[in-house]
Amino acid sequence: MQKDSRIFIAGHKGLVGSAITRVLKSLGFNNLILADRTRLDLRSQSEVEAFFDKEKPEYVFLAAAKVGGIMANNKYRADFIYENIQIQNNVIHSSYKSGVKKLLFLGSSCIYPKESPQPIKEEYLLSGPLEYTNEPYAIAKIAGIKMCESYNIQYGTDFISVMPTNLYGLNDNYDLQSSHVLPAMIRKMHLGKLLMNGDMAAVRADLDRRPMSSIKNSLDDKHLCKELELFGIVKNGMEVEIRLWGSGKPRREFLHSDDLAEAVVFVMENISFNDIVRDRGLTELRNCHINIGSGLDISIANLAELVKKVVGFQGVISWDSSKPDGTFQKLMDVSRLRELGWKASIDLEEGIKRVYAEY
Numbered sequence: 001m002q003k004d005s006r007i008f009i010a011g012h013k014g015l016v017g018s019a020i021t022r023v024l025k026s027l028g029f030n031n032l033i034l035a036d037r038t039r040l041d042l043r044s045q046s047e048v049e050a051f052f053d054k055e056k057p058e059y060v061f062l063a064a065a066k067v068g069g070i071m072a073n074n075k076y077r078a079d080f081i082y083e084n085i086q087i088q089n090n091v092i093h094s095s096y097k098s099g100v101k102k103l104l105f106l107g108s109s110c111i112y113p114k115e116s117p118q119p120i121k122e123e124y125l126l127s128g129p130l131e132y133t134n135e136p137y138a139i140a141k142i143a144g145i146k147m148c149e150s151y152n153i154q155y156g157t158d159f160i161s162v163m164p165t166n167l168y169g170l171n172d173n174y175d176l177q178s179s180h181v182l183p184a185m186i187r188k189m190h191l192g193k194l195l196m197n198g199d200m201a202a203v204r205a206d207l208d209r210r211p212m213s214s215i216k217n218s219l220d221d222k223h224l225c226k227e228l229e230l231f232g233i234v235k236n237g238m239e240v241e242i243r244l245w246g247s248g249k250p251r252r253e254f255l256h257s258d259d260l261a262e263a264v265v266f267v268m269e270n271i272s273f274n275d276i277v278r279d280r281g282l283t284e285l286r287n288c289h290i291n292i293g294s295g296l297d298i299s300i301a302n303l304a305e306l307v308k309k310v311v312g313f314q315g316v317i318s319w320d321s322s323k324p325d326g327t328f329q330k331l332m333d334v335s336r337l338r339e340l341g342w343k344a345s346i347d348l349e350e351g352i353k354r355v356y357a358e359y
Helices: 015-026 045-055 070-075 077-097 132-155 181-196 200-209 221-229 257-270 273-277 300-311 335-340 348-358
Strands: 007-010 059-062 102-106 159-164 166-168 233-236 239-245 254-256 290-292 316-320
Touching: 007 015, 015 166, 015 257, 045 077, 059 077, 059 257, 070 077, 070 132, 077 102, 077 132, 077 159, 102 132, 102 257, 132 159, 159 257, 159 273, 166 181, 166 257, 166 348, 181 200, 181 221, 181 233, 181 239, 181 300, 181 348, 200 221, 221 233, 239 300, 254 257, 254 348, 257 290, 257 335, 290 335, 300 316, 300 348
Parallel strands: 007 059, 059 102, 102 159, 159 290, 166 254, 239 316
Antiparallel strands: 233 239
């Protein structure tokens, strides 16, 4: 990419897209194409085609997606498969039709089978059943990988897929109805700390800043606390209990979004599809995507204790084992990316300190 190359970041306001945008700007790229949902509905084929015809991007980062945690993935299954496939189909096909030089598609580690050997290699894709709660989302992302591979094989495009591990960072989603595990823990323990301090004004300020549709800030203190109980934030006199889903035993790997952004810009600038498949002796081109992660994982219970320490929450953490754990372990094998020349640099505790300060 040249500094004045026309670069489209699809989903530039989200956790991943905003990080990519920040990194590109910091490196001096000055011709970024940005369009939010009010300007461009990526689910609409006609709108996306018209946008590409007008803007003529040379490079595309496809970071736009409908995302959520276990509860949202399981409840809105149709929305997750429909919207993600629509977005991917439109952006990838329009990139091909308009002659985009290179596209980078961002997937998710949930593409891998529930019982994958650990750490998870790229070759394990489609080797077993998916985890049920996020199966529709995972199938959509697998379709995106296969679409990129297929366009490369049939049309000679340079469309690369990368699969990040669990992400966190600036502009994360803290809505407890749809957030992932780490931002949900941060917000629950922050609100728990405020409740223990008896600071209902600060609780209301938090809800004003990051509204949740199911909680009305106009409620009196007693009923507001009752509403928070629905999200596992339980005040008992002067004590506060944070009730978290599952057993706490599953392990997860986490990557700061700034690390991810640096990784994908590195891939865009230095790695082509031919680099990935060269010298692999493949008779069939498949599993040509690249895992991106830290290479380290932590139990959810230990993660909760780490968040508790960083936030300064002094209450009790409990576990609701009637709720699903999800996949037991999802540690990514990141040797392919390390061999290509990149590895993560932000330590998990330091990363949580950064995002809590930003929160």
